[in-house]
Amino acid sequence: MRILVLGGTVFLGRAVARLARAAGHDVTCAARGVSGRPVDGVRLVVVDRDDPAGLSSLDGERFDAVVDVTRRPSHARHAVDALADRVGHWTYVSTISVYADQATPGGTPASTPLLAPAPPEVDDPSGPNGHWYGACKVACELAVRDRIAADRLFICRAGLLIGPEDPSDRFPYWVARLAAGGEVLAPGAPDEPVQLVHVADLAGWLLHAAGTGLAGCFDGIGPVTTRAEVLAAIAAGVGQPQPRLTWVDGDFLREHDVRPWSGERALPLWLEPGYEGMLARDVGAALAAGLTPRPVAEAAADTRRWMLAEPAAVARGGLDRASEARVLRDWHHRGR
Ligand SMILES: NC(=O)c1ccc[n+]([C@@H]2O[C@H](COP(=O)([O-])OP(=O)(O)OC[C@H]3O[C@@H](n4cnc5c(N)ncnc54)[C@H](OP(=O)(O)O)[C@@H]3O)[C@@H](O)[C@H]2O)c1
Incomplete structure (x- = not known):
């Protein structure tokens, strides 16, 4: 596959690029190259997604699959505007922080209400205590759903990621x-x-989703x-x-x-x-769909x-x- 990772210079994005490369795929990462570097053997296209036309350096290219990790609604929107017609499968990496109810154990994507999306004037998720993080991710999901047909869209709401290169403490x-x-x-x-998931196991599942055309919205965490x-x-x-x-x-x-x-x-x-x-989320659907922690x-x-x-x-x-x-x-x- 020709795979485009929007991101790919840190933790999860790097893990996706690393595994994809190891599996013999043709991998492009698109990022500024500020937070880190992609793994050896993949192409880095330097882009600034804060610029609405930032992805124009990919004009004319086609990809079998895209994986986007962004937290900014404008980035998600510009990406689908620029690429939707030239891509097969689209993965958007979201988060379990999109849920408005964090108190009830056993929730699933279908049973748990979402936060309201961030209002149009909010694009920076990092406000006080990451105040807008979940709401920005909801807005990103909506932007992607707006342009990508449901049968080729995989929304993965990641849970707590662990493993090498973890930027958190x-x-x-x-x-x-x-x-x-x-x-x-x-x-x-x-x-x-x-409940945790190794970053490489989640990355492996994202590639499995791209390779098999898995569509739908899942939580991505271990049991x-x-x-x-x-x-x-x-x-x-x-x-x-x-x-x-x-x-x-x-x-x-x-x-x-x-x-x-x-x-x-x-x-x-x-x-x-x-x-x-x-x-304490019910991740039976993800495990049944190939996530192997x-x-x-x-x-x-x-x-x-x-x-x-x-x-x-x-x-x-x-x-x-x-x-x-x-x-x-x-x-x-x-x-x-
Ligand atoms: N860690 C966890 O436990 C956890 C839990 C739940 C969900 N998640 C989700 O999992 C994903 C983690 O992704 P990740 O580990 O790859 O880290 P990330 O910090 O989300 O990576 C962001 C990527 O986007 C690039 N980027 C940022 N600003 C950019 C810009 N203006 N233009 C172009 N590229 C830009 C960064 O590279 P440059 O800075 O070099 O441009 C980097 O490669 C996120 O979606 C997060 O919401 C994580």
């Missing part, structure tokens, strides 16, 4: 923390749901597991098969200014109340290899060790 926090050993602060309850299973699998994957986990309940953590999800003082994979459904232990081992090989590329965030030790000490002394 979320999974890398746990890989580093469990590899370091000692007493580990584990947040919330052991049986709370967690629901628990935080205890995930932490145990990460520990096993990084060579610490007997982690010393101390589970600390959520209220206690919040009282001690430990934060959910990612960033400073965060314990990633732990969510605030109201997000009980976010990592590898074990979390393998993902942890891969991620650790990358973190050791490229330490400067790893995002450093999450609860620092001194603060973790203080919270654990207070937890052990509570009620005394």
Whole structure:
């Protein structure tokens, strides 16, 4: 296939390009080349999608499949305007952040209401706390649906991606923390749901979709597991098969200014109340349609290899060790 990745210079887009290249496809990535570089062996066409005519350097070219990862509605719109008539299959990579209901477990694309699309004047998803991210992705989906026939459009609402080249501090926090050993602060309850997907497994599924003409709207995440299973699998994957986990309940953590999800003082994979459904979606349809997630232990081992090989590329965030030790000490002394 001739495949065009709109993006392709970082994490998921790079993984798509890498796998496509390895499978013998003819791969073009279109990006500015600012965030990163595409993998060896693929063509980079330098484009700036902030310019409505930015994709004109691809004029006259035809592709069997396009994969677009954009977060900006204007980029999604200009891409379909420029390319819709010269492309076979179209994949738009969306996100589970499009859902208005993040509290109800077991949701599917058909059962979960969406956020309202970002208003026309909003094109930057990065507002305060990524405020417009989900709404911009909804607007991107609408722009793509408007121009691409449903029988050749694959909308993949990705969940939490893990694996090498992760630009976030979320999974890398746990890989580093469990590899370091000692007493580990584990947040919330052991049986709370967690749901992840290795970036290469999602990339492989996107290529499978392009190759088989899969159409429709799916969540792209692995099966629901628990935080205890995930932490145990990460520990096993990084060579610490007997982690010393101390589970600390959520209220206690919040009282001690430990934060959910990612960033400073965060314990990633732990969510605030109201997000009980976010990592507990029913992905039976995706698994039946070819998504094949590898074990979390393998993902942890891969991620650790990358973190050791490229330490400067790893995002450093999450609860620092001194603060973790203080919270654990207070937890052990509570009620005394
Ligand atoms: N990470 C997660 O856990 C997660 C979870 C759910 C969904 N997702 C979704 O998964 C996708 C991740 O994609 P990704 O990993 O490839 O990262 P990304 O950060 O979405 O990549 C954006 C790509 O677009 C390019 N780009 C940005 N601005 C551009 C411009 N003005 N003109 C041309 N190109 C531009 C970037 O390259 P240059 O900057 O070099 O131009 C980069 O290659 C996104 O759709 C995200 O919403 C991610």
